[in-house]
Amino acid sequence: MFAQHGYDGTIMDGVAKQCDVNKASIYYHHKDKATLYENVLTTLLNPIVDTVIKAVEAESDPVKKLHVHIKTFANSSARNPDFASILMREMASGGVSMPSRAREQMLRILFQLNLTLQLGEEQGIFKPSNPLIVHFMIIGTINLFIASIPFRNTPPKIDACNQLHNTNIDAASEQVCETIISSLLIH
Amino acid sequence: MFAQHGYDGTIMDGVAKQCDVNKASIYYHHKDKATLYENVLTTLLNPIVDTVIKAVEAESDPVKKLHVHIKTFANSSARNPDFASILMREMASGGVSMPSRAREQMLRILFQLNLTLQLGEEQGIFKPSNPLIVHFMIIGTINLFIASIPFRNTPPKIDACNQLHNTNIDAASEQVCETIISSLLIH
Amino acid sequence: MFAQHGYDGTIMDGVAKQCDVNKASIYYHHKDKATLYENVLTTLLNPIVDTVIKAVEAESDPVKKLHVHIKTFANSSARNPDFASILMREMASGGVSMPSRAREQMLRILFQLNLTLQLGEEQGIFKPSNPLIVHFMIIGTINLFIASIPFRNTPPKIDACNQLHNTNIDAASEQVCETIISSLLIH
Amino acid sequence: MFAQHGYDGTIMDGVAKQCDVNKASIYYHHKDKATLYENVLTTLLNPIVDTVIKAVEAESDPVKKLHVHIKTFANSSARNPDFASILMREMASGGVSMPSRAREQMLRILFQLNLTLQLGEEQGIFKPSNPLIVHFMIIGTINLFIASIPFRNTPPKIDACNQLHNTNIDAASEQVCETIISSLLIH
């Protein structure tokens, strides 16, 4: 519900009903709405970040690392569309209110990407680049793609205007990979 | 305030105080909160979209069109950071609650991009591509870059980890251009 | 309601109904329950304290000052039985949570009494005494007398056991005067 | 906690934590909050009242009886400051909600005082007086003195204004004795 309606748009009564528990029970386990949100966020973020990091570390070749980085992030996000929504909302707020625990997790991904890009540069494979922008390109594109699924399915279907209707996350993330990697590679 | 706190997080009392007008005056001029939001959105969106479309139409070469498309969008957004935030929130909500007037404006940009890409393909300059993904890549990346400015300026400064600190919207949009265009070009 | 049920026992819904106003209106004029309480207290206390001080200052003879002090305090309290109740509650809480504005008012009465007693001593009329205890004797007795009216009227009527039933505040305060003054006078 | 925060201000969760027991355990031993309060009150009141009555009955001279009455009451209260607070609160509420068991105990003290005063009158030692007012004078003053200890210790220290700082319960009760007895005695 936080993903769909945002923090302020999420109503504790609704959460309780959705979970089929008494509202007071929520407060028994979570100090208040803000804490609940923080806990939800942590629970959501940690596994995704861990998965990405682990997958990237398992590879040694920078190109493969980058490829795995993008694909794993995309797949994890796709399996948890709420993640994309929440991340976009947090970014929209300037991330100012983002719980620091969540913030730190997101930074881990950026740092990992940074390592990969530096490795590529050192090996003479990648051109120099700005990791932050590459990072934003990846998560901005993927998040938008995932979060916009309902939007794209709302009439008038924009996919219907041409061949777009078959686009899925695999194709999208593959295109992101190609685009980014090809732009980084030294031919 | 809608940009910073979202629709639900925006409080009419706060709006009145911020604008230094009486709350009832707002209701005199705008039917209700939803209408106010719609009006704000329209006022914000229309000039940006118009600017982009006009700039693109002024060019004839597909590569230049695409370049101008991205740069104009980026510059307009950068001048109106609220635009990026609102767009991200709307996307995060699945765009479900997005006023249809605003929705249509955003589609105009996508259609314009579609035209440009098709033109490029017809002229044998561009590889076939999925316009939707290109669209998301552009606005996802740019929006994220702009919306995240406050986040990046909040300690611990992530830009501080390396050379990132000089990154501005011009450099970022240029990199987006290069990346996207180079991936589209038939070498 | 604060007097009768105490701060915690007073319910904002009840206050609103009692005053026949909408609950939200109360919050429009008073930040929150605590502030409302503070305002109520100030409104209640100030006139009583002012009346006492003014009446005492109008006399010059220490005995008359003391007499007027007690009688005026008793009459003011009797006209505002809530004052006694609230004061007793505040004292019961150790006055810890007592708004400082109210606290200061109460101290003004003590200081005035102190002046009177010192004057009497200087003139060789009064024995030395502890003003604080005299103060407590006055307000403790009077407050208790007033606050206990409902208690005494609740069956079994304790007044019924003997001639007590005719006791009113005038008689009571007169007895307090006699007792205190006679114990202070140098025969 | 009942003494400090009153019945409504006392929270069962807090009681449990303070006692380091599980909240449900309290309900195992005490039917509900009201019963718990009643039990607490009885446990608190009975020994004090018994002590006073017993001490008074041990004397035969009316003056000594009265002296012992006041001193014993003062000492007992001083050893149990909660007693003063609770009594003051109950009086502030008009004693309406006071459990009848507790009410009866308090009446026993009044009746005992009544006996003493009548004895004194019969022996031609005491002037006629209103026992209720004497009663209030005693407990009003003593309770207030005790309950106000924290208040007086809160800056700005009112005791600091003059010689008041050494006042203790013994001195205070002695002054109450002198005052009341001297006003009753037929010279």
Add this chain to the structure above:
DNA sequence: TATGAATGAGAATTCATTCAT
């Protein structure tokens, strides 16, 4: 007896909206 976890009925506070002037 003891306890962690409910839960229903409040109670404080907020907020979009309206009203009277």
Add this chain to the structure above:
DNA sequence: GATGAATGAATTCTCATTCAT
């Protein structure tokens, strides 16, 4: 058009009490 003051309908949070174990 503007404004101070309502107001009803939420919404967050609390609290006495109970349940299951």
